Amino acid sequence: MKPEVKTPLPGPKAQELLARGEKVLSPSYVRPYPFVPARGQGVFLEDVDGNVFLDFMAGIAVNTTGYAHPKVLEAVKAQAERFAHVCFSDFTHEPTLSLAERLVAKVGGGYRVFFGNSGTEGIEAAIKLVRHHTGRPYLLAFTGAFHGRSLGALSLTASKSAYRKGFAPLLPGVVHVPFPNPFRPPLGASPEEVGEAVLTHLEHLFATVLPPEEVAAFFLEPIQGEGGYVLPPAGFLPKLKALLERHGILLVADEVQTGAGRTGRFLALEHEGVEADVYVLAKGLASGYPLSAVLFREELGSWHPGAHGTTFGGQAVAAAAAQATLDLLEGGLMENAKEVGAFLLAGLREMQKRFPFLGDVRGRGLMIGLDFGSPEEPRPDLRDQAQKRAFEKGLLTLAAGPSALRLAPPLVLSREEAALGLEILEEALKSL
Ligand SMILES: Cc1ncc(COP(=O)(O)O)c(C=O)c1O
DSSP, X not given: OOOBOOSSSSOHHHHHHXXXXXXXXXXXXXXXXXXXXXXXXXXXXXXXXXXXXXXXXXXXXXXXXXXXXXXXXXXXXXXXXXXXXXXXXXXXXXXXXXXXXXXXXXXXXXXXXXXXXXXXXXXXXXXXXXXXXXXXXXXXEETTOOXXXXXXXXXXXXXXXXXXTTOOSOOTTEEEEOOOOSSSOSTTOOTTTHHHHHHHHHHHHHHHTOOGGGEEXXXXXXXXXXXXXXXXXXXXXXXXXXXXXXXXXXXXXXXXXXXXTTTSSSSGGGGGTOOOSEEEEOGGGGTTSOOEEEEEEGGGOOOOTTSSOOSSTTOHHHHHHHHHHHHHIIIIIHHHHHHHHHHXXXXXXXXXXXXXXXXXXXXXXXXXXXXXXXXXXXXXXXXXXXXXXXXXXXXXXXXXXXXXXXXXXXXXXXXXHHHHHHHHHHHHHHTO
């Protein structure tokens, strides 16, 4: 397959569907550009008018194995023929139990698993778990973080005030700490010193307003996703973890976007040599089937039967899709994410030399952000135009943060397909 845009966008069928949507769908949905999918294969998506796009967004970093992977289809079909759902909160069943065992083995043992349907649900479960276990009221999170939109998860989310506007009061006891963004450092720090500045700020908070012995957990994304695909400075996370340990504060790693192989390792925290007390996985775990998994250290499992549950969480077809996804990740996709991601990043860094308005190019594996503008002057206008032009030329991307374009293709992306993406992006940037 090759990207091919044959009609003006949106095409006639897409226009019709978009117009129907305007009449019945919630106005809270965003539509960054008028793409209306009909079918997918591998890393390509065809729209309802027969235009073909190279997909560098994967349904917001979800479709790990691309579209219609035969192994995933086979697993889904086989489980759907047996049963789809018998409520895992009430009854043990094999597909989901085996998945739990496999996930625990992947983090080296000593954890237990709770299944939900979405990243938000996973975060919500983690909030309840750490509060219940520690009996401590406060939670910490970073500015720029995105942890979901239910009222609990939204209380941690701090990537855009628009997400919170109109919904207060949120959960009390959530305190935000500036994220050590090396490209746009907070606290007046230099990029080199920003990690230390944030740690000092946190110690200052503990000394003045926030008793650390009343803090249950710090929720963090190892790489900020919705906040702009931003990596913390090298060595920051191990220092933060040591500081939290000194105060008996749990670390919850929100690996909803970074996990399931996207960065070239199963968990992004593995790159940092840091272990979390709780991991939340979702998005890429089941190749597009709704599933989240909260893995928590065995000793945190002091909550009682009935303390938490959900009707659909751990649904059997989603679990079968996750098993097939794990087979493929272990069978070479993580390695592919690392290799093709490095190729893509190198190509983009070359591109940065030709387009000085690209202020920063960063990422790990197939989680890559291009930041438009300088640290002082973000250029969301250029980012939005680049996204639109890329779409018109057959490349699907998504925005993230104040001024970044995120590239999160399926992990089955080949080097040739990555090169094709670079070509389209180059054309899109030239046309700005
Ligand atoms: C890091 C992170 N956490 C949580 C969520 C919420 O997940 P969901 O949209 O599946 O509820 C997201 C979604 O983008 C995310 O990126």
